[in-house]
Amino acid sequence: MSAREQPVKEQRRTRQRAAVDEVLDETDDFISAQELHSILRSRGASVGLATVYRTLQALADDGRVDVLRTGGGEAAYRKCARDEHHHHLVCRSCGATVEIAGPAVERWTSSVAKEHGYVDVAHTLEIFGTCPKCAGQS
Amino acid sequence: MSAREQPVKEQRRTRQRAAVDEVLDETDDFISAQELHSILRSRGASVGLATVYRTLQALADDGRVDVLRTGGGEAAYRKCARDEHHHHLVCRSCGATVEIAGPAVERWTSSVAKEHGYVDVAHTLEIFGTCPKCAGQS
DNA sequence: CCAGTTTTTGACAATGGTTGTCAGTTTACC
DNA sequence: GGTAAACTGACAACCATTGTCAAAAACTGG
Numbered sequence: 001m002s003a004r005e006q007p008v009k010e011q012r013r014t015r016q017r018a019a020v021d022e023v024l025d026e027t028d029d030f031i032s033a034q035e036l037h038s039i040l041r042s043r044g045a046s047v048g049l050a051t052v053y054r055t056l057q058a059l060a061d062d063g064r065v066d067v068l069r070t071g072g073g074e075a076a077y078r079k080c081a082r083d084e085h086h087h088h089l090v091c092r093s094c095g096a097t098v099e100i101a102g103p104a105v106e107r108w109t110s111s112v113a114k115e116h117g118y119v120d121v122a123h124t125l126e127i128f129g130t131c132p133k134c135a136g137q138s
Numbered sequence: 139m140s141a142r143e144q145p146v147k148e149q150r151r152t153r154q155r156a157a158v159d160e161v162l163d164e165t166d167d168f169i170s171a172q173e174l175h176s177i178l179r180s181r182g183a184s185v186g187l188a189t190v191y192r193t194l195q196a197l198a199d200d201g202r203v204d205v206l207r208t209g210g211g212e213a214a215y216r217k218c219a220r221d222e223h224h225h226h227l228v229c230r231s232c233g234a235t236v237e238i239a240g241p242a243v244e245r246w247t248s249s250v251a252k253e254h255g256y257v258d259v260a261h262t263l264e265i266f267g268t269c270p271k272c273a274g275q276s
Numbered sequence: 277c278c279a280g281t282t283t284t285t286g287a288c289a290a291t292g293g294t295t296g297t298c299a300g301t302t303t304a305c306c
Numbered sequence: 307g308g309t310a311a312a313c314t315g316a317c318a319a320c321c322a323t324t325g326t327c328a329a330a331a332a333c334t335g336g
Contacts, residue, residue: 069207073211116269152284279335296319304311
């Protein structure tokens with residue numbers, strides 16, 4: 001979680017990866033591997049489930065998508081606009097996502113960690129709520 | 139995540155629940171249901187796995203233990219000292235845990251959420267690092 | 277203490293997300 | 307074109323967690 005600079009292990013361009021990438025590009029909210037897979041199916045672009053998992057995992061490892069662990073224990077993925085570390089404000093009803101930068105939080109977490117002698121520090125922070133649209137309809 | 143005041147649904151005192159509670163009391167780090175179960179086994183206090191899961195879930199629902207979603211997708215539980223909402227600084231090597239209160243973060247998250255019109259807000263924040271002891275040994 | 281009622285337990289099946297396997301396919305490169 | 311290495315996909319295997327349901331334990335009022 002510190003030296004994250006591997007030259008992005010060599011990879012080949014394939015129809016399947018392009019398809020996954022395309023769906024991610026079009027989707028603004030976090031989606032699970034399973035959801036992504038069924039979207040691909042419904043489009044006719046048949047891609048194996050295992051391949052979807054592998055592709056998402058590779059993207060996540062390279063930091064090209066953000067990963068979120070849902071309460072139910074499944075992983076959700078999203079291709080984010082900004083490159084730097086940031087957080088998400090997610091609607092627990094419709095999944096609408098707002099990207100948040102929190103320099104203050106970054107500073108706070110690292111100072112707290114240092115205070116206790118911890119090194120090589122990373123953190124996870126996600127905010128869940130109900131977005132205006134969903135709150136309105138009830 | 140807002141009105142969390144149910145009078146703790148009536149429950150019966152059983153040997154099994156006492157055993158789970160005891161292990162939680164003695165353990166300062168987060169442990170998974172499976173780990174807890176095998177600790178019980180190794181002590182001779184045989185408790186069914188399903189029971190361990192049910193008990194932990196009940197405790198978590200009542201807010202009497204904190205739950206952490208590990209990267210591997212399993213849930214880890216810990217009985218915490220303080221009652222109010224707080225966060226954890228966890229050693230990714232030995233699991234040593236420090237409880238952290240972060241009023242500033244609480245304020246920040248709710249103001250950010252409000253700013254975007256989100257209501258009924260909750261958040262998760264955990265800090266991972268390597269504790270002094272583990273860092274020393276390498 | 278006793279019988280009745282309700283909760284709890286536990287062994288096991290079932291679920292569901294995710295990963296491993298491995299032969300067949302595709303890509304990159306010469 | 308031909309070859310080696312990477313990739314794919316169908317399916318089995320895993321593993322944490324939850325559901326099932328009859329038997330066992332805990333409470334409760336006699």
